[in-house]
Each structure stands twice: as C-alpha cells, then as structure tokens.
Amino acid sequence: MTEISYQQLAWPVRDEVTQAHQRSWRRLARPGSWLTGAERLAVAAEARHALDCPLCQRRKDALSPRIVEGEHDSLGALSAAEVEQIHHIRTDPGRLTRDWYEGLRQAGIGEERYVETVGVIANTVAIDTFCKGLGLPPWPLPEAEPGEPSRRRPAAASHRLAWVPTLAPEDAVGTDDADLYAGRPTAAHIYQAMSLVPEEVKGFFDLVLNQYLPPQAMADFDNEYRAINHAQIELVAGRISALNQCVY
Numbered sequence: 366m367t368e369i370s371y372q373q374l375a376w377p378v379r380d381e382v383t384q385a386h387q388r389s390w391r392r393l394a395r396p397g398s399w400l401t402g403a404e405r406l407a408v409a410a411e412a413r414h415a416l417d418c419p420l421c422q423r424r425k426d427a428l429s430p431r432i433v434e435g436e437h438d439s440l441g442a443l444s445a446a447e448v449e450q451i452h453h454i455r456t457d458p459g460r461l462t463r464d465w466y467e468g469l470r471q472a473g474i475g476e477e478r479y480v481e482t483v484g485v486i487a488n489t490v491a492i493d494t495f496c497k498g499l500g501l502p503p504w505p506l507p508e509a510e511p512g513e514p515s516r517r518r519p520a521a522a523s524h525r526l527a528w529v530p531t532l533a534p535e536d537a538v539g540t541d542d543a544d545l546y547a548g549r550p551t552a553a554h555i556y557q558a559m560s561l562v563p564e565e566v567k568g569f570f571d572l573v574l575n576q577y578l579p580p581q582a583m584a585d586f587d588n589e590y591r592a593i594n595h596a597q598i599e600l601v602a603g604r605i606s607a608l609n610q611c612v613y
Contacts, residue, residue: 385575402509446472459610484565532560
C-alpha cells in the first residue's frame with residue numbers, strides 16, 4: 366500500500382493535509398457505491414493517461430470538440446463510453462454539454478456510475494496537482510481491495526438542480542443521508558453536485574476542508590487560518606478557476 370508522506374520536503378506540509386491525502390488514497394482502492402476498487406483505480410489511471418491522448422489534444426485545440434473525430438488513446442481497461450467521460454472531463458471540462466452527457470447515458474453509463482467516476486477523477490487530480498506543485502511525481506496508485514459496491518442510492522434524490530439527480534438538504538432530513546448536510550442547512554450547489562453518491566461528497570470535501578478552508582473559516586475575516594490570508598487564497602483560487610474554465 367502506498368503510504369503518502371511529505372516529511373522529507375524543503376517546505377512544510379500540514380499534517381492534516383497529509384492525513385487527508387492518505388485517507389483519499391485508501392478510499393480510492395476500496396469498493397465504492399457503484400464501482401469496485403479495481404474500477405475506481407482504472408478510472409484514476411485513465412484520468413492520468415488522458416493528458417497524453419492525441420485526440421484530446423486535437424479536440425482541446427479545436428473550435429468545438431464535437432467536430433474532431435477519432436479514438437482515444439486509452440489504457441484498455443474501460444469501455445469506450447467510460448474513456449470518453451474521463452478524458453473529456455480531465456482535459457476539456459469547460460466544454461461539457463448536456464447532449465454529451467445524454468450520449469454517455471445512451472451508451473450505457475448509469476447516472477450513479479457517472480457521478481462516482483467524477484468523484485474519483487476529482488480526488489485523483491487534486492492530489493496529483495498538489496504533488497506537481499511541490500515538484501514531486503504522482504503517487505503510485507494503491508492495490509485494489511476486494512469486495513462489491515454498496516449500490517446505495519439516496520431515495521430522495523431527484524432531478525432539480527443539475528443534469529444528474531441530486532439530494533437537497535431539506536430532502537435529506539430524517540433519512541439515512543441526513544449526516545451529509547450536518548452543519549450545512551443551506552449547502553451550496555457545489556456541495557450538492559455529487560450528492561447522488563454521498564460517499565463521493567464526503568471524500569472530496571475531506572480534501573477541500575484540509576487543502577482549502579473549513580466552512581466556518583471561509584467568512585471569518587478576523588482570523589487567518591493558513592500561511593496566506595483570505596485574499597491571497599481567493600486570488601489563487603480565482604486564477605486557477607479561470608485557467609480551468611470553471612464558472613463556479
């Protein structure tokens with residue numbers, strides 16, 4: 366099992382960041398809600414591989430990705446539709462469309478698997494990018510753990526916010542997923558985005574709280590919680606969002 370550690374670097378890395386990365390890597394190898402551990406690792410590996418895909422580069426350079434035909438250079442472990450989802454999200458996320466998403470659905474990707482795949486990509490990219498910023502190679506992927514996915518879907522999830530069903534905070538009250546919004550009675554859309562698969566929300570925001578800021582600290586401008594202040598954090602976040610075509 367890969368044991369993530371940043372102790373030997375010239376720059377200090379907070380212990381809580383290291384621990385969050387370790388938890389994320391352990392989750393990556395385990396069966397999820399809709400993907401096995403092996404499938405989750407295949408998604409992570411394909412997300413890394415997408416950066417070297419010639420078709421993705423041609424699409425990225427084109428006026429519209431839809432006008433460029435061809436086949437992805439893939440690792441061969443996943444279906445063509447799964448590879449299309451992973452590569453497009455990884456290399457050109459600013460130009461995803463609902464028609465594209467519906468095409469994946471027609472090709473056999475269930476909405477739950479779609480969401481869990483998004484979660485795996487997001488966690489993998491977050492940690493890989495952290496390593497790149499420190500001048501480190503990406504961590505080796507862990508070994509898959511055996512077992513089957515839980516296949517648990519929130520009963521109250523509905524089509525009301527996004528292309529995929531989501532679970533609203535008010536609809537989670539009194540259900541098995543009530544803990545998802547503990548302390549977040551008016552959760553932002555970004556927090557609800559992957560709520561069709563609650564474990565992906567919890568996993569991704571474990572990274573967010575430790576790499577960025579916990580909710581109570583975001584609007585506490587009288588205190589600073591990181592080595593850089595609120596304004597500097599938001600400047601970095603805003604610039605990165607612009608480069609990644611993130612409109613949130």
